[in-house]
Amino acid sequence: MGAIVPQRCEVGHPVPSLVGCPLMRSKSTPRGMGQMVELLGLLAVVKFLSGPRPDLGRAVVPSASLPVIAEADVVVIGGGTAGVAAAVSAARNGAKTILIERNGFLGGTMTAGGVHIFMFTVGFPGFYREVMDELLRRGGRLPGSRAFDPEVMKDVLYDLVTSAGARVLLLSTATGVVMEGRRILGVVVETPAGAGVVKGRIFVDCTGDGDVAAAAGAPFLLGRWQDGLPQPMTLMYVLKRAGRGRVEGVLSFPMPGGRVLINATRVRGEATDVRQLTEAEIEGRRQVVAQVRRLKRRFPVRLLSTAPHIGVRETRQILGLYILTEEDVALGRRFRDKIARCSYPIDEHNPTGLPGTRLERVKPYDIPYRCLIPRGVDNLLVAGRCISATHIAMSSLRIMPTCMALGQAAGTAAAICVKKGCLPNNLDISELQRLLVEQGCDLGIDPHNVLLYLKSARAFSDSNYPPDEAHPDTGPHLAIDCDERTRWLSGRGPEPHWLIVDLGRPVAFDRIILRFEERYGGVYIVSDYKLQVERNGRWETIASVKGNRRPVVVHKFSPPVRARRVRLYVTKANPRDHIVRLREIEICAPAD
Numbered sequence: 001m002g003a004i005v006p007q008r009c010e011v012g013h014p015v016p017s018l019v020g021c022p023l024m025r026s027k028s029t030p031r032g033m034g035q036m037v038e039l040l041g042l043l044a045v046v047k048f049l050s051g052p053r054p055d056l057g058r059a060v061v062p063s064a065s066l067p068v069i070a071e072a073d074v075v076v077i078g079g080g081t082a083g084v085a086a087a088v089s090a091a092r093n094g095a096k097t098i099l100i101e102r103n104g105f106l107g108g109t110m111t112a113g114g115v116h117i118f119m120f121t122v123g124f125p126g127f128y129r130e131v132m133d134e135l136l137r138r139g140g141r142l143p144g145s146r147a148f149d150p151e152v153m154k155d156v157l158y159d160l161v162t163s164a165g166a167r168v169l170l171l172s173t174a175t176g177v178v179m180e181g182r183r184i185l186g187v188v189v190e191t192p193a194g195a196g197v198v199k200g201r202i203f204v205d206c207t208g209d210g211d212v213a214a215a216a217g218a219p220f221l222l223g224r225w226q227d228g229l230p231q232p233m234t235l236m237y238v239l240k241r242a243g244r245g246r247v248e249g250v251l252s253f254p255m256p257g258g259r260v261l262i263n264a265t266r267v268r269g270e271a272t273d274v275r276q277l278t279e280a281e282i283e284g285r286r287q288v289v290a291q292v293r294r295l296k297r298r299f300p301v302r303l304l305s306t307a308p309h310i311g312v313r314e315t316r317q318i319l320g321l322y323i324l325t326e327e328d329v330a331l332g333r334r335f336r337d338k339i340a341r342c343s344y345p346i347d348e349h350n351p352t353g354l355p356g357t358r359l360e361r362v363k364p365y366d367i368p369y370r371c372l373i374p375r376g377v378d379n380l381l382v383a384g385r386c387i388s389a390t391h392i393a394m395s396s397l398r399i400m401p402t403c404m405a406l407g408q409a410a411g412t413a414a415a416i417c418v419k420k421g422c423l424p425n426n427l428d429i430s431e432l433q434r435l436l437v438e439q440g441c442d443l444g445i446d447p448h449n450v451l452l453y454l455k456s457a458r459a460f461s462d463s464n465y466p467p468d469e470a471h472p473d474t475g476p477h478l479a480i481d482c483d484e485r486t487r488w489l490s491g492r493g494p495e496p497h498w499l500i501v502d503l504g505r506p507v508a509f510d511r512i513i514l515r516f517e518e519r520y521g522g523v524y525i526v527s528d529y530k531l532q533v534e535r536n537g538r539w540e541t542i543a544s545v546k547g548n549r550r551p552v553v554v555h556k557f558s559p560p561v562r563a564r565r566v567r568l569y570v571t572k573a574n575p576r577d578h579i580v581r582l583r584e585i586e587i588c589a590p591a592d
């Protein structure tokens, strides 16, 4: 923690109000609500979260003078799935960054919410891969598994944040904002020693609930359109199972050491209302006890632990400059200002709390940067599950890898704003996208760059995996079809395996992007290969890689290379089955 800055900020205490009742569809804290204060010579307004719904009248609390306890370029609020990625990215991109978290450790739903497994999607961001590599290195997950040990995760996240140069303020809850017009000057935080203000230039709300955006007056949606009900909450728990085998009849995930993670309790309620949240915690615990009693009759299990708090799937969706819809998700819509990708299905657990889940496949879709920019607040970004999306769209994008991608994008954007002296709304999107790709984020195939759209392009390979029911087509053309869901599978025989792309005529290119199979914890990522071009009937190597661990590899060529035929020559596919799994080879023309 940095030193306490000897400044003071005159503010009042929060008073309960009726703003933001549950079941309203579009809400905001009314503008003008809050108290005028003077902060460092500026006339500012302090606004607080609306507070618990009052039914016992109001209490008037005398105004207080709050110390300014820290100051940074970028203030990230919420040290969970998105917030850690945001803080690391902002700090690594040169911004003086502080991360504020209400728990005594980082990770949010990944640790305190008891959700210890990443779902699969396209577009895993660079930060996710770093976390996965570090978990593996420290024994916090097994090779090929996306389940992890939450205790190792806490350490990994803390080390990543601090080694990036960001400061962390734990046990501090943001409860309000100090505003000047449409700008946030500081967030009010409640600490064990009382309240204080953290000042900043750009704020990133990663609280999951959009607490800061709501306090600043940004409008939001809550729940499904019919009745405002959000998805149910779940108290996650871990069983210890004697011997081998699964625990059936409940949604369960095997973990290392004979442990089984159970996602089976369902509690209806609105988690921004502390009374409903309290009831949910109690009801969640009741359900755990009843379920464990039943499971013990069928399996040799015992309860090891419950999550530190109930897991909240959905609360506020902060309305931004674009609202991602069910249609965007279902149709796999592409956006010019994409900053993340997702292909996780629509996964809406029944909001009434009764059994039943709407699970529907989607096409890989883009998430536009505009979903991160709240309406009406100039120097704020949001990331994580609370971005601008409808109830159904968020049921897909809410998974942890995508929340990390959103955090990485928001943190990087915040750092650019600080460097360039601009606001999130005026940022150069191509610079943000370039930085994200350089940081290992996968923004998908860009049809504007890909020469393979040329009608004349053809692909050939040394061998193909025999088609079967699971893989009806495995041919090399699938590596140049601009569809990241399909892939070329080489034959099973020993390496070398190769794939040639014939562009039909000599063309200049300055990048080749390879997308290898990412599933199964990355065990099938191609390890050793060369990129070659044909010159006078001979193959000339233009790039050579050994020990690759990245599913998406960008090769840059300066000056650009000119060739008609390009060959991917694999000398070591993977140690398991020697099959090359290539989703796409993109050969990109130089930008104009």
Ligand SMILES: Cc1cc2nc3c(=O)[nH]c(=O)nc-3n(C[C@H](O)[C@H](O)[C@H](O)COP(=O)(O)OP(=O)(O)OC[C@H]3O[C@@H](n4cnc5c(N)ncnc54)[C@H](O)[C@@H]3O)c2cc1C
Residues within 6 Å of the ligand: 077, 078, 079, 080, 081, 082, 083, 100, 101, 102, 103, 106, 107, 108, 109, 110, 113, 115, 117, 118, 119, 172, 173, 174, 175, 206, 207, 208, 209, 211, 233, 234, 235, 236, 263, 311, 312, 313, 383, 384, 385, 386, 398, 399, 400, 401, 403
């Ligand atoms: C029961 C359940 C099961 C799920 N299963 C999976 C799964 O298997 N795989 C998967 O990939 N995804 C799963 N998800 C989805 C995923 O876990 C979440 O959507 C995602 O982690 C949310 O990330 P976030 O960064 O938005 O919020 P969080 O990770 O919850 O982070 C928010 C952080 O902000 C802090 N915070 C909140 N308010 C304040 C405040 N006012 N001041 C300071 N700090 C604050 C919190 O303490 C927390 O650390 C599941 C979710 C739930 C609830």
